[in-house]
Amino acid sequence: MRKVCVAGVGMTKFGKSEKSSIEMFAEAAMEAIIGSNIKPSDIQCLYLGNVFGDFEEGQALMAPYAAREIGLSVGTPSLRFEGACASASMAIRDAFVAVAGGFYDVVLAGGTERELAMGTPLATRTFNMATEQYYEGMTGLTFPGVFAILSRLYSKKYGIPLSKLKERMAMVAVKNHKNGAKNPLAQFRKEITVEEVLSGPMIAEPLQLLDCCPFTDGAAAIIITTEEKAKKMVEKPVYILGVGQGSGAPLYRQKDFTLIESRVAAAKTAYAMAGIEPKDIDVAEVHDCFTTAEIVATECLGFFDFGTASEAVEKGETQIGGRIPINPSGGLKSKGHPIGATGAAQAYEIVKQVRGEFVERGTQVEGAKIGLTDTLGGDSGVICNIIYGIKG
Amino acid sequence: MVTYKLPHKEFNEALKSGKLMGFKCNSCGAYTCPPKINCNECASMDMEVVEFKGRAEIKSYTIIRVSPEGFESEVPYIVALAQLEEGPNLVGNLVGVDPDKVTDEIIGIKVKIGWKPAPPEVKYCGPIGKDGKIKPEMVAITFSLM
Numbered sequence: 001m002r003k004v005c006v007a008g009v010g011m012t013k014f015g016k017s018e019k020s021s022i023e024m025f026a027e028a029a030m031e032a033i034i035g036s037n038i039k040p041s042d043i044q045c046l047y048l049g050n051v052f053g054d055f056e057e058g059q060a061l062m063a064p065y066a067a068r069e070i071g072l073s074v075g076t077p078s079l080r081f082e083g084a085c086a087s088a089s090m091a092i093r094d095a096f097v098a099v100a101g102g103f104y105d106v107v108l109a110g111g112t113e114r115e116l117a118m119g120t121p122l123a124t125r126t127f128n129m130a131t132e133q134y135y136e137g138m139t140g141l142t143f144p145g146v147f148a149i150l151s152r153l154y155s156k157k158y159g160i161p162l163s164k165l166k167e168r169m170a171m172v173a174v175k176n177h178k179n180g181a182k183n184p185l186a187q188f189r190k191e192i193t194v195e196e197v198l199s200g201p202m203i204a205e206p207l208q209l210l211d212c213c214p215f216t217d218g219a220a221a222i223i224i225t226t227e228e229k230a231k232k233m234v235e236k237p238v239y240i241l242g243v244g245q246g247s248g249a250p251l252y253r254q255k256d257f258t259l260i261e262s263r264v265a266a267a268k269t270a271y272a273m274a275g276i277e278p279k280d281i282d283v284a285e286v287h288d289c290f291t292t293a294e295i296v297a298t299e300c301l302g303f304f305d306f307g308t309a310s311e312a313v314e315k316g317e318t319q320i321g322g323r324i325p326i327n328p329s330g331g332l333k334s335k336g337h338p339i340g341a342t343g344a345a346q347a348y349e350i351v352k353q354v355r356g357e358f359v360e361r362g363t364q365v366e367g368a369k370i371g372l373t374d375t376l377g378g379d380s381g382v383i384c385n386i387i388y389g390i391k392g
Numbered sequence: 393m394v395t396y397k398l399p400h401k402e403f404n405e406a407l408k409s410g411k412l413m414g415f416k417c418n419s420c421g422a423y424t425c426p427p428k429i430n431c432n433e434c435a436s437m438d439m440e441v442v443e444f445k446g447r448a449e450i451k452s453y454t455i456i457r458v459s460p461e462g463f464e465s466e467v468p469y470i471v472a473l474a475q476l477e478e479g480p481n482l483v484g485n486l487v488g489v490d491p492d493k494v495t496d497e498i499i500g501i502k503v504k505i506g507w508k509p510a511p512p513e514v515k516y517c518g519p520i521g522k523d524g525k526i527k528p529e530m531v532a533i534t535f536s537l538m
Contacts, residue, residue: 055516120458121459121460121461121464122461124458124459124460124461125460125461125462125514125515125516127460128460129516134400134426134530135400135426135482135483135533136483138510138514138530138531138532139471139483139484139485139532139533140456140459140460140463140466140469140471140485140511140532141456141471141483142456142458142459142460144454144456144458145454145456145471148454149452149453149454149471149472149473150452152452152453152454152496152499153451153452153473156452156499162496201457202455202457203457203458204454204455204456204457204458205454205455205457206454207454250483251473251481251483252426252473252480252481252482252483253432253480253481254481255481257473
């Protein structure tokens, strides 16, 4: 297996966009290409994450149009990746596999999504499509609902009163908004308080509005290449040290949804490939689609013992400067969650973190050398973990 | 040739006639419900179609206040996770309980499995008929107090 690196990265401002999915992706992709000091014609394959283009703008077959939009040559294959909210991480992982295995030397991976154009009812319906439809979807289960069910299971299992857990969940939102406020690309650049979270409208009890990530438009892209080529392209190549991906069953088949088995398995694979342990991770971008989701994820990833992550949040251990900073970008919660692009935006953040580029922004995790991305699709159907690191 | 023993259409027809059907594995003895092609525990295909008791215990729930398109007329509604007496979990709508009055005391309560039709306004799901509407076999599993 060859060593694989990230060269350039690119990302649009997240939030509401009047641009098409392909236009947004073109912006992110060209930033990554220019940052890699290569030409579009140097790219040998495009792996594009997109989930609901068909519903958002009636646009299927987005990958080849995106490829030609940015000037990839006519002989360049282009593939769409659909793994719900984990689509772009799947694209990055597969790009890693193709480069590591020696089939391609330079792959463009990323994703794009336009959710706000759909409006809340249709967007909620399309997201609901990622639950299992025949035995679960017709109950009208939403994703806030999935993580609301999880919140009560978690509270009961670990004997943390729901009111206490909700306070700690609110602290996750407060932390991520604090980080996002400093991120010029974030959708919500506004600090919030625990009181504001706890007084917000109820979405799916016990989850309130500010426990939930927003609908977002945006795109992100990264160039994945060999160690040898990356060294020629950029000053600070970032290595992909390990990858892991799991497949989870529908919610009704999960025996204990507080212990997301597909995530535990995916993380284990990624850590083993990298030859490291959870304690070696300096910074992580974790799938905080809902506040409880971040709490549970950080346990499955091995940062905290099961049942203890909410207390760790309260103690500030996941803040920048804490034991393991989680979501310095603002996370899905504040930065936004254009689901086809999210994994690539997480990669954008971690690559720049390990390159030490966020000092000016005020969100640099000091001395960060190894970072992890964690992306979840559906009610844990897809979990994709990728570990990035820099030498020296 | 492999034949799917209890496809969703047959499962739902049985559910509508008051029977919760699933599998008992001849290899490991585990129960699987809703159906799948092989045992949820050991992946053996040596399973028998059996009628379940149709009783479960509520494990968790939520009250949906912001619904997907097509479910607006149902709001607020309760979606719950319940464990069948035979072992597997189901996701269903808790019916016959006022969503504005439900409390955590509902956790641990025994319920009976039933069904209700999917709201007719729901689009893009399951087998779609020529009129663009979903076919009546799309149902939601329900839980009602015993």
